[in-house]
Amino acid sequence: MPFYNTGTMLAQALAYLEAHRERFLQELLEFLAIPSVSARPEHARDVHMAALWLTEHLRHIGLRSEVLRTDGHPVVYAEWRARDPHAPTVLIYGHYDVQPADPFELWDTPPFSPAVRDGYVYARGASDNKGQHFAHVKAVETLLHTQGTLPVNVKFLIEGEEEIGSPSLSRFVSAHVDLLRCDCVMISDSAMRALDQPSLVYGLRGLVHLEVTVRCLAHDVHSGHYGGLVQNPILALAQMLAQVKDEQGRVRIPGFYDDVRALDPEERAALMRAPYTEADLRRETGALAAFGEPEYSLAERRGARPTFEVNGIWGGYTGAGLKTIIPAEAHAKITCRLVPYQDPQRVAERVADYLRNIAPVGTEVEVRFGGGSPAVLIDRHTPVTRAAMRAAAATYGAEPIFELEGGSIPIVADLQRQLGVPIVLLGMGLPDDNVHAPNERFSIRAYERGIQASARFLLEMSACCAGGDRRNGG
């Protein structure tokens, strides 16, 4: 039975939200202006600045908030304790770090000078993830300022290393299990299908990253004097990479698909209900054609199949004009997305062994393992999930669909294991937000709906789960 009159509370919240729309937008713009690029050492101070800004903001709206050290970039932690001693606890996870913004020349407005155009906020991190976790912050403010309290306990765990694979957070969570104890984890770091079609993500791919270096010479040499006499590391690396996939995009590394689970018929059917089409793909990416394992649908390839992708390649002279050299070495950054039951370390070793085995003559190959995280599968049948479904349906006007997400949120598997509670992945972004790409954006309507969805979810949580043992779905 509900503890609160959620109808009245909701009406008050929606009125507050409407009255403060402009300020909520301005605050997000201020947050987005901080270039908190975790991958880049030269942005370390900006990353720290973003943590301080967010902590101060959470304190300002009434939460107990602090910046907590990790082995890397710090964590922003905040909490609000409800008056009701039996109130359930919702832990909201997000990340205040962002992807690097280059290539800068492809942005229509600078990535850290947030711009409002045509109903969108354009800035690096707008959708991934500042805009999405900040919507939860604004929902908490809204409920707190209209009711003087919250219907549930709320904890925020906003990290600063998601975009570099969350290398420090797992240790941080082990060291702070008591602090983080909760009844469910809410994460908004994904996209819904459309603003009128919400989706709940029940699977995330894992990730391993590697860097391969092919070295042939002690130093760059003149391509006239030595051309035709020595191995060229760029050509050698190209030959290696060319042997990783077959013509249709299947990975040829031995054992690469071992441990990959087959989808059950119910899942295949559910994924088919709102199919992701080649037309969607072309519109979102500008791809000339879909490409990849032809025996799987696009949705299955995205959610249920592991990948091998090269994220970057470099070697030799890449400036203007001409430099007639054979370079000493060439490099590639590689990530593999993983599906449930694949072990990141084992996949990394198989990739590394394969690359070393096919190294052409005259090369020295070095493969560095950069870390990884396993895939995640989430139970679709918990009361917490049902609370999220009701909140989403009421906010967006349609029953949410269940989706397998192709991206990774490295810490989710760890949170699942270490906290042992249900996790909800309710994306607020849209498929064409250009996350990890130039001109990243976040729809202002999606932002405002996200605040509403978050407020409704907190109210639903108080209604559905108060007093019971939420961990076991009571």
Place this chain on the structure above:
Amino acid sequence: MPFYNTGTMLAQALAYLEAHRERFLQELLEFLAIPSVSARPEHARDVHMAALWLTEHLRHIGLRSEVLRTDGHPVVYAEWRARDPHAPTVLIYGHYDVQPADPFELWDTPPFSPAVRDGYVYARGASDNKGQHFAHVKAVETLLHTQGTLPVNVKFLIEGEEEIGSPSLSRFVSAHVDLLRCDCVMISDSAMRALDQPSLVYGLRGLVHLEVTVRCLAHDVHSGHYGGLVQNPILALAQMLAQVKDEQGRVRIPGFYDDVRALDPEERAALMRAPYTEADLRRETGALAAFGEPEYSLAERRGARPTFEVNGIWGGYTGAGLKTIIPAEAHAKITCRLVPYQDPQRVAERVADYLRNIAPVGTEVEVRFGGGSPAVLIDRHTPVTRAAMRAAAATYGAEPIFELEGGSIPIVADLQRQLGVPIVLLGMGLPDDNVHAPNERFSIRAYERGIQASARFLLEMSACCAGGDRRNGG
């Protein structure tokens, strides 16, 4: 019959050279400190500065000298007219522009802060080509200041675009044929085998350069969302480059080896006389092994076989850490070295056609043709060559060997065609000068011997060729 007492003149020249060694070195260091990188727009002013510096220097030692406009970087022209109306005219060609110096971190001392260590000058351009053409300048100064005149007419043509393929010089030469009229062209822009083993280059490879772009997407996309669904341009480019050579380094592009001349037995035997060994190659480059067409010797591969080399590759994220994208496009810079009778345009078209034909599905391939120049073959039996042989033998203490050079000097074919006179390629550098590489250097002994060789050559030219029709070897 000699017109001058060359013995006396030589003795006076050698004494002057000995007395001014230190100044000659300091002047070279000053010239090397100007970062005249022709490939880089940000160095355009430095390139111009180098032209002005050299012009002023030539004027200072007594020549009529000026900076002449071209469509690109300017040409330095200077001349001295001998008193004897029948004196032959020697045109000395060189280039004051240099290769880009990156990767800067691999230099022991900064590339444009010339440093003297262990008998070498370390700086970008030390050997290629400032040190070598400046040795001719110092030889002219030496003869002029000891005799008050020169035994031959001398013209200097020092260009500023050699390292970007001399795009403007051919037109400049056509427009200035009268100004440049001469009896022979002397070029020192190569290496001798060793300081006690001079060599005369009788063949230069030609060059074509191309840039290939593979495009798959409208913009970079998230490698989680789209990994496994779209073509990756880096992998597509790798697959294309991997199909260019077979496992032993033979180029598989149809027609690539058409028009390549076979060496005659006399040439093969001459090249075998002082063989270039795999040990030489490993010492100079740090290569783990020689690599390339096994049916040809290293010297033949360098001088008589065309090549396909990738000078640079780039695409996606290449900074620190991780950026999980599939990039929109990937790029490679390609040069092919050419041998006599290959037409640059035709080879470029064959390469471009091949790359377009093997483009994987889901790609758009663009190949830009960056220009080219044909290979050069020089008659080894002219009186001018014999004059150079005598000068080299007397300077270095050994008969010069004839070599085929793997590098290119784009303008030589044009000079040959437009001026119609014998050309001498007498290298003053050494094989381990690290040209086009970090820590480029020029041996101070090689510099001083080079001045001496140049002075001896000018004296030999006056002795052998005065009064006759030098163009026909009279």
